Amino acid sequence: MPPAVAATGEHRLRVNGTERTTSITPSATLLDTLRERLGLFGTKKGCDHGQCGACTVLVDGRRTLSCLVLAATQQDREITTIEGLARPDGSPHxxxxxxxxxxxxxxxxxxxxxxxxxxxxxxxxxxxxxxxxxxxxxxxxxxxxxxxxxxxxxxxxxxxxxx
Incomplete structure (x- = not known):
């Protein structure tokens, strides 16, 4: 069962190995939260309907269309964006x-x-x-x-x- 979604307020998301706290509404997608709240613009908004793949991120290592996922349901999950894909020394993946x-x-x-x-x-x-x-x-x-x-x-x- 997915976690309960709190009303608008502070939510903790683990993105690219770092715990981030941001204010989001229950209807905010992971895509919009990454771009608009966390300033991670590498994840692109294409169709906004899950049909193009431009918004693909990894959630717990699995491919996820971030335009189809509510950000508030992603607490306690590891989210990786293109900005976090590099090797630990900073060199490209x-x-x-x-x-x-x-x-x-x-x-x-x-x-x-x-x-x-x-x-x-x-x-x-x-x-x-x-x-x-x-x-x-x-x-x-x-x-x-x-x-x-x-x-x-x-x-x-x-x-x-x-x-």
Whole structure:
């Protein structure tokens, strides 16, 4: 059963390894809270209906569309955004490096959601082939059509080969 949602007031969210306290309404989405209350603008608002994947974050290591989740229900969960994906020393995550090396973006708007979805995919188990990667990533849309290089970047990290 999900936790009870308190009225507008202070809520504690664990984001990118840091406990953050912010005032939110019961109807505030995690996406809007991350962007408007916590100043984490890497998570993008695309369709706001859970259809494009631009708002993908990890909640307890699993891919989550933050536009469909109420922020107040995420207390006691570990939320990871693109800003928190880097290695502990601050260097880019292997997926970030692979996306850059493969030029797996054009306009870049969908890139944070693509990378976060791929990071969640790593936690869930890598698909064995490119078709499996495409299927697993099908919830993340790219208007520029960089799908081939996105798949290649994910494959590079999965296989540990680099670009």
């Amino acid at each position: 292997p997926l970030q490096e692979a996306f850059a090396a493969r030029d797996a973006f054009q306009c870049g708007y969908c890139t944070p959601g693509q990378i976060m979805s791929a990071a969640g995919l790593a936690n869930e188990g890598w698909p064995p082939d490119d078709d499996g990667i495409r299927e697993a990533m099908s919830g993340n849309l790219c208007r520029c059509g960089a799908y081939n290089t996105i798949v290649a970047a994910i494959r590079d990290v999965r296989d540990g080969t680099g670009a």
